[in-house]
Amino acid sequence: MVTPSHDPDPNNDLASFPDASVDLVDELGGMSIAVKALGIDCITRHIFLCADASKPKCVDRESSLKSWDYLKRRLQELQLDRPQSERPNCVFRTKANCLRLCQNGPIMVIYPDGVWYHSVSPTVVEEIIQQHLLCNKIVSRYVLHVPTTVWQNEFDDSRIK
Numbered sequence: 001m002v003t004p005s006h007d008p009d010p011n012n013d014l015a016s017f018p019d020a021s022v023d024l025v026d027e028l029g030g031m032s033i034a035v036k037a038l039g040i041d042c043i044t045r046h047i048f049l050c051a052d053a054s055k056p057k058c059v060d061r062e063s064s065l066k067s068w069d070y071l072k073r074r075l076q077e078l079q080l081d082r083p084q085s086e087r088p089n090c091v092f093r094t095k096a097n098c099l100r101l102c103q104n105g106p107i108m109v110i111y112p113d114g115v116w117y118h119s120v121s122p123t124v125v126e127e128i129i130q131q132h133l134l135c136n137k138i139v140s141r142y143v144l145h146v147p148t149t150v151w152q153n154e155f156d157d158s159r160i161k
């Protein structure tokens with residue numbers, strides 16, 4: 001039986017991690033260009049959308065791809081996908097093969113908020129962009145789950161649409 005160690009590992013000291021990550025990126029050469037081009041250090045939210053699943057269960061593949069294409073296009077149009085001088089943060093998006101809820105899709109989850117949405121059609125994507133991403137308001141009609149801490153601390157009732 002393996003017993004977890006509680007001794008701090010000097011190699012995993014999070015306090016020194018920011019500097020270490022910069023060194024690591026520099027050592028990786030071409031990767032540092034990709035990291036800068038994507039604005040990875042400016043990502044404040046990451047959206048996962050179940051789309052184009054190998055076994056589409058929550059919604060048909062065509063509908064999920066419509067939502068995915070809409071999400072990509074709108075993030076680009078609104079320039080939310082890259083940092084701007086007046087808004088130095090950005091939103092990352094990833095197409096997920098399955099988010100394991102497998103009904104009432106497309107399913108979406110937004111981190112670090114941990115807010116899950118169902119039935120994310122292109123119309124709902126637009127509502128989530130306008131309300132959740134731009135105004136920090138949860139689109140309650142399509143919510144599957146909101147962590148208690150988010151509910152209490154970040155999205156109080158007055159901010160819920």
Ligand code: FES
Pocket residue numbers: 050051053055056057058059097098099100101102103105106107
């Ligand atoms: S297939 Fe969409 S959540 Fe599983």
